[in-house]
Amino acid sequence: MSLVNRNPAQFLLSRRQALGSAGTLLGAGLTGGLASAATADAIQYDFSKPEDNLRAWVKVVASLDGRETCGYYKGDVVAVTGPDQKNLPLFGYEGFGMSRVTRLPDGRYENLHREISYYTDLKTGEILERWNNPLTGETVKVWPTNNDPVNSHYATSFKQTFGEAGRQETVEFPFILPWETMGDRVIVTFNVHTRWPSPFTREKWPREYIGDWYKTSELFQIHTRMSELADPKLTKVYSTSAWFKEAPFIPWMLMDNAPGRLIYNTRIFSLEGPEQLPRKIYDYTARNYPKYLRAPDKWESPNMTTFETWVTQMTPAPPRRKHQP
16 A cells, blocks of 8 residues: 555555554644644644544645655565464565545545555566466566545545445544644654455455455655645645555465465555656556556546456466376
């Protein structure tokens, strides 16, 4: 996901969202922490209030003036296969999200977002199109993670629905986040624990099947400066972030529903635009997925998860060949 521009919903809160409300425990101390902000006209935040959370959040992950923004992330993925086995590094994970956030007349913010992520070779960093799975010894086709659209509304109460019609789950929470300050440094963190129905059914997709539900936990940290957050002349502040995710095996790994989980470990940078992306990411996207270099320009529904996109593009893999003695 899409942080910093992995839209929280998107993940960000994007990913399938359900923040904790620990921010109410921090609000009193945080308002005082703003005193270091230097100017008399500095914005005075009270983070125990959803309205102040909302303004600060949009300023960090997008922009208050409605301009298009970009967030880039990079890390790696390891497999957890058993209680007595060492975790196994599998591949890198690198991508970006594009957002356009606009304030609506009722005070909410409309977030139009899409994101794409690539799996990369651990040694060379090159984008993988085929990959030798060390857990099975089988070479498989690699599919990028692409979410489009991942639209949402940022409001003092956050609400979003995921899944197919008739098998949907809705997450809703008050928009109060745990902001913490130390001098001019500020960190906002949150955890997301969600599940949604997997469209990869055992009957049609026996090799891709990972269970009836896609269950995941995602952990976020966003780092920025309070002096910039409190500056009324700035409509956006730039940040660095960290995103950790625990999730099932990926369907294209062809794990035949074997037990195990994946751990994603990434860092995130807010950019001025996609032109600041690493050249290999920008060029590959321009050749193969050009629409992801721009944020959506209009609201569309429903939101599409990667799995829902994959089942329209992939075909079920044939049974694994049995070993011949």
